[in-house]
Amino acid sequence: MKDPQFRLAILDLKTHVLLWTFTEHVQSAQLGNRDKNFDQAITALVNDIRNVAGQPAPPASGTSK
Numbered sequence: 568m569k570d571p572q573f574r575l576a577i578l579d580l581k582t583h584v585l586l587w588t589f590t591e592h593v594q595s596a597q598l599g600n601r602d603k604n605f606d607q608a609i610t611a612l613v614n615d616i617r618n619v620a621g622q623p624a625p626p627a628s629g630t631s632k
Contacts, residue, residue, distance in 0.1 A: 570592060571592070571593040571595060572590055572591060572592045572593060572608075573589075573590070573591045573593065573608055573609065573612055574588065574589070574590045575588065575589045575590075575612060575616070576588045577589075577616075587616075587619060589612055589615050589616060591608040591609075591611045591612045591615070592608065593605055593607075593608040594607075594608075
């Protein structure tokens, strides 16, 4: 079984040089928790990008890992 994950690559607009890559793994789950795990992985990915950009991440809203 493959490891579900999101991968985001950020390229320079003019040169198309790869600047950053981000990968977040999504915990495998049954249908009931799949959406929650998807949301947590996307939130973690956005927070990673904010950290690189120098913007603080917003406080977590009741999510736990």
